Amino acid sequence: MTVVTKKDVNPTAHLTPEDVEALGHELDAIRQEVLDTRGERDSAYIRKVIDTQRKLELGSRAVLLASAFPPAFVAGTVGLSIAKILENMEIGHNVMHGQWDWMRDPKIHSTTWEWDNASTADGWKHSHNEVHHTYTNIVGKDNDLGYGIMRVDEDQRWVPMYLAQPLWNFINACFFEYGIAAYDLELGKNLKTPKDRRPESFKKAARATLKKIRGQMTKDYVVHPLLSLPTGSFLPTLAANFTANVVRNVWSHSVIMCGHFPEGVETYEKNAIPEKETRGEWYLRQMLGSANISGSKAMHIMTGNLSHQIEHHLFPDLPSNRYAEVAPKVQALFEKYDLNYHSASLPAQVYSAWHRVVRLSLPNGWLETTNRQNLPSQLKMLWAMTTGDRKVRRVAQLRLEQQARRQRAARKAEAEAAAA
Amino acid sequence: MTSLTPLLQAQTGLTGRRAAWASLRTRLEKVANAAVTPLVPADYLDLFHPLRAGAELRGRVVSVESETADAATIVIRPGSDWAGHVPGQYVRVGVDVDGVRQWRAYSLTHGPRRDGCISITVKAVPEGVVSNHLVHRVRVGTLLHLEQATGEFVLAPEVTDGPDVARLLFVTAGSGVTPVVGMLRNLFPVTDSGVVRPRRSAHLDITVVHVAPSRPDSIFLRDLEALDAAGAIRLVARYDDAHGFLDVDDLESLVPDLAGRTTYACGPGGLLDVLTAHHEARGLPLFTEQFRPSTLVVGEGGTVSFRNGATVEADGSSPLLDVGEAAGVLMPSGCRMGVCFGCVIPLKEGAVRDLRNGEVTTAVPGETGPEGVRIQTCITAAAGPCHLDI
Numbered sequence: 070m071t072v073v074t075k076k077d078v079n080p081t082a083h084l085t086p087e088d089v090e091a092l093g094h095e096l097d098a099i100r101q102e103v104l105d106t107r108g109e110r111d112s113a114y115i116r117k118v119i120d121t122q123r124k125l126e127l128g129s130r131a132v133l134l135a136s137a138f139p140p141a142f143v144a145g146t147v148g149l150s151i152a153k154i155l156e157n158m159e160i161g162h163n164v165m166h167g168q169w170d171w172m173r174d175p176k177i178h179s180t181t182w183e184w185d186n187a188s189t190a191d192g193w194k195h196s197h198n199e200v201h202h203t204y205t206n207i208v209g210k211d212n213d214l215g216y217g218i219m220r221v222d223e224d225q226r227w228v229p230m231y232l233a234q235p236l237w238n239f240i241n242a243c244f245f246e247y248g249i250a251a252y253d254l255e256l257g258k259n260l261k262t263p264k265d266r267r268p269e270s271f272k273k274a275a276r277a278t279l280k281k282i283r284g285q286m287t288k289d290y291v292v293h294p295l296l297s298l299p300t301g302s303f304l305p306t307l308a309a310n311f312t313a314n315v316v317r318n319v320w321s322h323s324v325i326m327c328g329h330f331p332e333g334v335e336t337y338e339k340n341a342i343p344e345k346e347t348r349g350e351w352y353l354r355q356m357l358g359s360a361n362i363s364g365s366k367a368m369h370i371m372t373g374n375l376s377h378q379i380e381h382h383l384f385p386d387l388p389s390n391r392y393a394e395v396a397p398k399v400q401a402l403f404e405k406y407d408l409n410y411h412s413a414s415l416p417a418q419v420y421s422a423w424h425r426v427v428r429l430s431l432p433n434g435w436l437e438t439t440n441r442q443n444l445p446s447q448l449k450m451l452w453a454m455t456t457g458d459r460k461v462r463r464v465a466q467l468r469l470e471q472q473a474r475r476q477r478a479a480r481k482a483e484a485e486a487a488a489a
Numbered sequence: 490m491t492s493l494t495p496l497l498q499a500q501t502g503l504t505g506r507r508a509a510w511a512s513l514r515t516r517l518e519k520v521a522n523a524a525v526t527p528l529v530p531a532d533y534l535d536l537f538h539p540l541r542a543g544a545e546l547r548g549r550v551v552s553v554e555s556e557t558a559d560a561a562t563i564v565i566r567p568g569s570d571w572a573g574h575v576p577g578q579y580v581r582v583g584v585d586v587d588g589v590r591q592w593r594a595y596s597l598t599h600g601p602r603r604d605g606c607i608s609i610t611v612k613a614v615p616e617g618v619v620s621n622h623l624v625h626r627v628r629v630g631t632l633l634h635l636e637q638a639t640g641e642f643v644l645a646p647e648v649t650d651g652p653d654v655a656r657l658l659f660v661t662a663g664s665g666v667t668p669v670v671g672m673l674r675n676l677f678p679v680t681d682s683g684v685v686r687p688r689r690s691a692h693l694d695i696t697v698v699h700v701a702p703s704r705p706d707s708i709f710l711r712d713l714e715a716l717d718a719a720g721a722i723r724l725v726a727r728y729d730d731a732h733g734f735l736d737v738d739d740l741e742s743l744v745p746d747l748a749g750r751t752t753y754a755c756g757p758g759g760l761l762d763v764l765t766a767h768h769e770a771r772g773l774p775l776f777t778e779q780f781r782p783s784t785l786v787v788g789e790g791g792t793v794s795f796r797n798g799a800t801v802e803a804d805g806s807s808p809l810l811d812v813g814e815a816a817g818v819l820m821p822s823g824c825r826m827g828v829c830f831g832c833v834i835p836l837k838e839g840a841v842r843d844l845r846n847g848e849v850t851t852a853v854p855g856e857t858g859p860e861g862v863r864i865q866t867c868i869t870a871a872a873g874p875c876h877l878d879i
Contacts, residue, residue: 109588171588288525386827
């Protein structure tokens with residue numbers, strides 16, 4: 070994708086500043102409607118989810134005490150995976166967003182909640198709530214765009230290292246919780262700084278994160294396996310817990326990729342964001358920078374209602390159980406203002422997001438211009454670009470772009486001819 | 490010497506066992522904590538047994554008995570750690586109304602009961618969020634949050650224990666009757682066969698002046714009348730609609746032996762103020778309990794105070810975050826647009842207004858939770874004087 074301002078057709082060009090502000094007011098009204106009716110039904114919902122999650126986790130861990138017995142292993146692993154997903158997505162993420170602060174229950178509150186994840190609540194709240202939700206999809210500002218290790222935009226210059234980015238992305242998916250912890254700490258930037266010049270805040274946060282990871286590891290890989298020892302289930306329980314963590318990691322990584330990565334989701338240039346962005350402008354950026362996943366009610370709950378990513382980004386502090394309810398109203402506004410409401414099924418969005426990861430791991434235009442006939446020559450060029458110096462890459466890149474432009478023009482002409 | 494040694498051994502054996510048990514317990518707790526981190530074992534135990542010993546104090550509603558059209562007595566089974574109470578004390582109750590945790594203080598209307606339950610009597614006041622919920626909507630089985638009983642408005646042991654004759658006057662207004670009824674029920678238990686006047690209470694000479702808007706609005710009137718009929722107390726009931734508003738100067742004619750009595754008064758602040766002035770002028774002993782805290786004044790802007798003692802005048806449109814920062818207070822902050830919840834701090838007392846939709850949030854000590862109400866300072870402005878816990 071290309072930042073909005075560099076696109077051939079800016080998807081917001083047809084909106085006047087007055088339109089944008091009117092849109093903002095309409096979204097404010099939707100938010101207010103939910104606030105006015107927020108009450109017992111909602112608090113009962115989150116309490117029920119927490120109650121169910123805890124009982125499921127307790128039950129699964131109890132079953133795993135005898136995990137040497139294969140059916141117990143399977144049932145326990147499935148149950149624990151679901152429990153961990155619920156805990157991170159529908160409960161932890163949303164509680165830490167302050168979605169339930171209005172209940173004034175000190176136990177279900179953004180300031181007191183800690184989650185079953187390698188990253189600390191404090192670190193995550195800063196990098197996610199503050200940075201990602203405020204600077205959504207601004208290249209260079211929002212670390213959720215590629216987590217600082219991937220090429221997510223055509224404007225980022227291609228270097229051979231990016232060829233491995235599908236692999237990085239897969240590894241990141243498997244150990245996502247550590248990836249998040251690392252980027253909450255801005256580990257890359259801080260490790261590059263000489264040890265004695267690292268900020269005190271980083272050292273403190275790093276100590277807290279290590280302590281958290283030690284606690285998490287002890288629980289899943291020491292205490293519970295040891296408790297299973299009497300039935301000879303030490304290793305099976307360890308394996309079950311590891312599996313549940315990986316399942317949770319891959320799932321949450323997929324859901325999050327679907328939220329901002331599918332093809333067609335817009336990104337923004339730092340310089341193009343006005344110094345004082347109005348509420349309407351901020352809303353508009355959230356609308357176009359997110360994508361939804363369509364599916365069943367169970368799927369929505371398992372994604373922590375991040376399947377309603379657009380609604381979540383517009384109203385990050387509304388209770389998650391209300392996103393489904395406001396979605397039709399939000400979609401109607403997209404239609405009214407002629408904007409693209411980006412929604413597709415989970416497999417379609419996962420494919421689309423991965424397609425983009427692969428496409429951008431290659432030089433701009435390479436995937437577009439490659440077909441079965443020219444594959445050998447294209448591969449030869451890619452090899453040259455990978456092994457050659459910067460000059461070789463620049464020349465080859467220009468050729469690729471020229472080729473891509475020509476192909477696009479030819480396709481357009483063909484389409485026009487067909488239409489005529 | 491010979492007889493002492495085994496005794497010593499037995500003692501060390503005992504303490505040794507106790508120490509071993511204590512260290513085993515600590516170790517088990519450590520394992521339990523490590524097994525459920527980042528939660529604590531209590532989070533799981535609460536799912537099954539919220540009233541157990543060692544849990545955060547809670548109680549379950551056992552029954553709701555209506556007293557008048559707009560008052561009800563709520564009988565609550567408290568958790569195992571309930572430490573008991575003295576009649577006249579009150580308890581702070583946390584109840585979820587429309588999903589929001591609200592705290593209020595209510596007098597305990599019974600002396601210690603044999604069944605271990607406690608009871609509060611609540612009068613639904615107009616616009617009263619909590620009182621209307623408790624009187625009209627709370628269901629048997631609901632869990633309530635509790636704090637231990639507290640309050641100085643109790644009868645001193647030398648009064649209750651005798652043997653000297655104790656002459657008392659209770660002045661109660663509206664729902665201020667509840668702590669007094671708690672004391673009276675303890676002194677004169679009500680059984681199926683009527684009011685009992687136990688020997689332990691024989692030395693008491695009690696007059697109750699009860700003030701209420703009208704007779705039907707009067708909670709506990711039946712109790713007071715029964716006590717009066719049994720000769721346990723002398724009741725002087727004054728209804729605003731029949732007798733006009735009570736003038737404290739009339740007290741001497743209503744209670745001719747006023748000078749010989751110790752007065753206990755419970756009711757709204759206004760009545761207590763005039764009664765205090767009246768008694769001070771005459772040098773009469775008086776104990777008071779204000780029943781409803783004075784209401785907050787909600788307006789535009791106000792004086793904002795901080796924990797470090799800083800105070801600053803804020804207008805009704807400046808976010809408290811900016812106000813605090815301008816006053817040199819180290820305020821936590823984040824997105825500054827109401828999204829990230831990084832600036833949330835407790836409002837201990839006062840009123841604030843959400844700058845996005847005008848919604849007012851108030852914190853009243855003794856009513857809202859002990860930790861105050863957490864607010865997002867970046868999108869709220871002062872709506873009256875307020876105190877921030879930072």
